[in-house]
Amino acid sequence: MRFLVFFAFLFASLIHPAPSAAQHEHGGKAPEKLGTVQFTTSCSAEAQPQFNRGVALLHSFWFKAAIGQFQEALKKDPKCAIAHWGVALSLWGNPFAPKPYHSEQTIQEAWTAVSKAAALGTGTERERAYIGAVTELWRDAGTREPRARLTAYTQAMEQVAAQYAEDREATTFYALALAASASPTDKTYAKQLKAGALLEKVFLEQPNHPGIAHYIIHSYDVPPLASKALDAASRYAKIAPSAAHALHMPSHTFTRVGYWQDSIDTNIASAKVAKQEGCTAEELHAMDYQMYAYLQTGQDMAAKRMLTALPSVVGRLDPRALCGAAPGSAGLFAAAAIPARYALERRAWAEAAGLEVRSSEFAYADAPTHFARALGLARTGQVAAAGKEVERLDALRAKLTAEKDMYWAGQLDIQKQVATAWIAYAEARPAEALDLLRQAADAEDATEKSAVTPGPLVPARELLGEMLLEAKQPDTALAAFEATLKKEPNRFRAVYGAARAAESSGDGKKAAGYYRKLLNICRHADAPVRAELEQAKKFRL
16 A cells, blocks of 8 residues: 555656756656756856756756756856856766776866866855865875765865855755765764754755755665655655656665565666666666565566566666766676576575676676575585685675775675685585674674665575574574564565574464565565465464
8 A cells, every 4th residue: 555655646746747946848758857956056047947957967866967957057158167066066976876986087077077167266155165065076086085085075065064054955965975975884874864864854844855855765775764764765756756766766765674566666667767768777776676676575477577678778788878876887786686686586596506697897796696606506516616606706806905995895705705604504514604604694784785786685694594494593593584684674585584493493473473474575476476485375373
């Protein structure tokens, strides 16, 4: 019922879009709807509509289109220096995406934009403050790490927001920078909570603003905070349904709280719009979240159809294109993760072992295939071949370390530990295997997943539960599954594992509860029905 209500509102909003500052007729299509943005500038009256539309597009991470609008504003008013700010900020791309050093061309384009803005010397003191802040993102970009530049930008935007407290755009952009600069290992979530509080206050004043709803979802995109984003998640797609990312972003929250059908439906809509706009990386990103949700609900035939369609979508991908929120590397990650998820979530180990390897320039995007192959090979007793995949993961981790991408280097180190644990288990070293897997689970719990993915390919603690079950330790297995569910609610494998562990421990009542939960989660499961669901149906207390 929850997702039916949500999409009833969405459908109504698509048919009867409300007037807004960022709504236009375009290409003979129905009026687009991007939300309401009023960014006051000193630019000419003729340039202001294009500028506002550019900011609305920027707030929904539709970067290519945003740049086009800022350039249109400059055509109408060549002295509109703040439009160069819009170009420079758009070129930064998604602040939550993996951020290797930008290409030399992008750096040059961005530095040209900030240089032109400074050279014009026009605009208000407030506008020049925005320009000064975005300059920090691109200063010494060829040698300075992206995170250092993001930190400098965040500090500059904090000053802008403080100096111009009445400027809600300054507050919104500062909150975005604050959330994006948060450390994935800070379990106090101090920056995310501060950003969320700022945004929630402004949301009351501007309920149709696309950026505020968007950034609330990002601020609370961690398990302990996700429920705080449900209101924004239910509203963002209605605010800006013309933007593919606005249709996708609610699924970040839906994934965190286990609302799988909601995630499926909103990502179907997102992928459709992304395809229409030629944003293939964005389309693949939506497909990855959609695949994840299908597999949690036992909709394996629907997942198979998506897998079959994948090559044709990947064939349209330009890894270096700037279009929507998902950079090309995120599209490559999704292209690797989708088949890996399809095999691993179904525990189809032979399929996982046989996944085709496709290499790219992005190490983190190549890792899902090697991780899945390592698990599949270890689980089918091919330990020597599994070891080769671990070596490949280690080489990718070393590449990321050399690139100073310590977050993804750490994630690959966890994957390496998980795969090594299953190799040890296959070689009849259960104590060592369990110790390695516990260490991997603890390391995974100490960090957070990236926005590029709906979650780990397989949670390490869930795998720990499965290994403990195989080692005839159902009580500790149950604890591992239940710990997984606190972080990743309504996951198929964790719920099923908890049911099996409770059953093996002699707790029939708890087992029955988990089996009923699994059947409810999988009420839309398609044929052929998984064996786990058949087992759940047969269980009797």
